[in-house]
Amino acid sequence: MPSEKAFVFSVLLITNTKLMNTEALKTSLRDNPFTRWAMLLTVGFVLAANYYFYDALSPLKSTLTKEFGFTSTDFGLFVSVYSIPNVFFLMAVMGGIILDKLGIRRTGFMFIAFMTLGALVTAYGASDMYRNNGLGYAFMSSFMPGYSPELKMMLLGRFLFGLGAETSIVVISKIIVKWFKGKELALAFGVKLGLARTGSFLAFNLSPILIEAEAGWTVATWFAAFFVTSALLVFLIYMMFDLKLDRQVEHGGLLSKSEEFQFSDLTKLLMNRSFIYVTLLCLTFYSAVFPFLSFSADFFLNKFGMSIKESGFISSLLPVGTMIFTPLFGFFVDKYGKAASLMIYGSLILVTVHLIFAFTGLTPYVMMVILGVAFSLVPAAMWPSVAKMVDETRIGSAYGFMFSVQNLGLWAFPILAGVVLDGTNPEGTSQLDYTYTMLMFACLGVFGLLFALLLKREDKVSGYGLELPSNSK
Numbered sequence: 171m172p173s174e175k176a177f178v179f180s181v182l183l184i185t186n187t188k189l190m191n192t193e194a195l196k197t198s199l200r201d202n203p204f205t206r207w208a209m210l211l212t213v214g215f216v217l218a219a220n221y222y223f224y225d226a227l228s229p230l231k232s233t234l235t236k237e238f239g240f241t242s243t244d245f246g247l248f249v250s251v252y253s254i255p256n257v258f259f260l261m262a263v264m265g266g267i268i269l270d271k272l273g274i275r276r277t278g279f280m281f282i283a284f285m286t287l288g289a290l291v292t293a294y295g296a297s298d299m300y301r302n303n304g305l306g307y308a309f310m311s312s313f314m315p316g317y318s319p320e321l322k323m324m325l326l327g328r329f330l331f332g333l334g335a336e337t338s339i340v341v342i343s344k345i346i347v348k349w350f351k352g353k354e355l356a357l358a359f360g361v362k363l364g365l366a367r368t369g370s371f372l373a374f375n376l377s378p379i380l381i382e383a384e385a386g387w388t389v390a391t392w393f394a395a396f397f398v399t400s401a402l403l404v405f406l407i408y409m410m411f412d413l414k415l416d417r418q419v420e421h422g423g424l425l426s427k428s429e430e431f432q433f434s435d436l437t438k439l440l441m442n443r444s445f446i447y448v449t450l451l452c453l454t455f456y457s458a459v460f461p462f463l464s465f466s467a468d469f470f471l472n473k474f475g476m477s478i479k480e481s482g483f484i485s486s487l488l489p490v491g492t493m494i495f496t497p498l499f500g501f502f503v504d505k506y507g508k509a510a511s512l513m514i515y516g517s518l519i520l521v522t523v524h525l526i527f528a529f530t531g532l533t534p535y536v537m538m539v540i541l542g543v544a545f546s547l548v549p550a551a552m553w554p555s556v557a558k559m560v561d562e563t564r565i566g567s568a569y570g571f572m573f574s575v576q577n578l579g580l581w582a583f584p585i586l587a588g589v590v591l592d593g594t595n596p597e598g599t600s601q602l603d604y605t606y607t608m609l610m611f612a613c614l615g616v617f618g619l620l621f622a623l624l625l626k627r628e629d630k631v632s633g634y635g636l637e638l639p640s641n642s643k
């Protein structure tokens with residue numbers, strides 16, 4: 171009898187231990203809400219640094235003219251060179267493929283390192299150290315005399331920065347999916363975008379303050395570069411947690427053979443009319459926003475006679491607006507749908523605001539907040555809509571492709587804005603007239619509106635259900 175009892179006891183013990191082990195296997199780091207959200211904050215910091223650096227010199231266009239003799243076209247060139255690797259070498263698409271092959275840690279580190287190198291080279295190109303015949307100055311002076319050696323070094327820096335920055339956004343999107351899939355994914359995406367835009371908000375407000383530093387105006391560029399460098403260090407912390415999570419789950423986020431990117435995926439995407447319309451909307455809408463934002467502080471400074479600080483502050487109202495409205499509209503799209511309609515409204519608002527900027531002297535404070543509503547409506551509806559059109563395993567390639575097409579606009583339109591400005595204002599004019607530049611942005615908005623309308627019409631045929639709530643598809 172006692173031996174029977176002992177047998178039952180040991181069976182119970184073994185079963186219980188087995189159950190406990192299975193339970194331990196089931197829970198991983200991502201199941202702990204604190205760790206999950208801490209990871210979001212960690213990669214959000216990297217994104218904020220990325221957006222900070224992208225915008226850090228935008229409020230300082232007049233300073234660059236004063237210090238280095240930059241024309242509006244030079245400034246446009248500087249903004250746009252960010253996009254060259256993504257347009258001409260399809261870096262965002264390649265980055266997505268590399269990501270699927272090498273995984274998050276190696277790809278993330280490599281591309282954030284490129285961002286850091288680019289940021290440091292840009293700051294160096296603007297520094298006194300370089301201008302006093304520092305390393306590379308003689309070389310940069312030896313060709314294309316029409317462009318200053320400062321501009322050339324800064325262009326090289328921004329090129330390297332762009333090479334890393336867009337792919338790192340794709341990597342971070344994948345990190346969010348890795349930690350939040352099946353949990354609070356939509357909210358996490360909204361918060362991620364909010365953190366990124368905090369970087370832009372800070373850039374427009376901090377750069378004008380930092381140029382007044384005792385050590386000279388280049389404190390603003392060095393600060394931006396060190397912010398990006400600190401992001402690389404913060405990413406190392408993320409990598410440790412990522413490794414730990416991979417040891418807890420089976421496949422470590424790497425794709426199986428059947429899930430890997432195939433070029434036939436791209437052809438399939440290109441045959442999908444809804445995807446084409448949303449990509450063209452992405453190109454035209456974002457081209458009317460980001461390049462405008464890069465010139466906006468200088469526009470306010472010239473049109474309303476504001477200081478660098480005030481014009482930077484007004485520009486920062488756009489990212490602030492999006493930080494509040496994007497999660498709200500994201501929630502609306504999840505719950506009630508109407509994504510295609512929201513993209514139409516967003517495009518309509520964008521055109522109206524640009525026309526008001528072109529032809530009236532209405533206060534820019536309110537207009538920038540309204541523009542923030544437009545810049546929340548479209549992204550909040552656009553990115554989740556793509557997820558309805560393409561298979562989940564192809565979402566990285568789809569976003570990568572959209573980024574590359576979008577970057578065509580982020581490359582061309584800052585240059586065009588500068589060329590239009592230089593072409594429509596006599597040389598040496600003290601107050602730039604932005605009317606034609608604003609009209610150009612309004613026209614882009616009209617194209618965006620057209621593609622949004624086509625997208626809604628196509629949705630009735632394709633049946634992707636863009637007008638339906640998230641969980642009904």
Ligand SMILES: NCCCC[C@H](NC(=O)[C@@H](N)CCCCN)C(=O)O
Nearest residue numbers: 220221224336339343460549553573
């Ligand atoms: N899941 C995709 C989110 C994209 C957010 C989007 N960013 C971009 O489109 C970037 N390719 C361009 C960023 C250039 C300025 N930093 C956004 O709305 O910010």
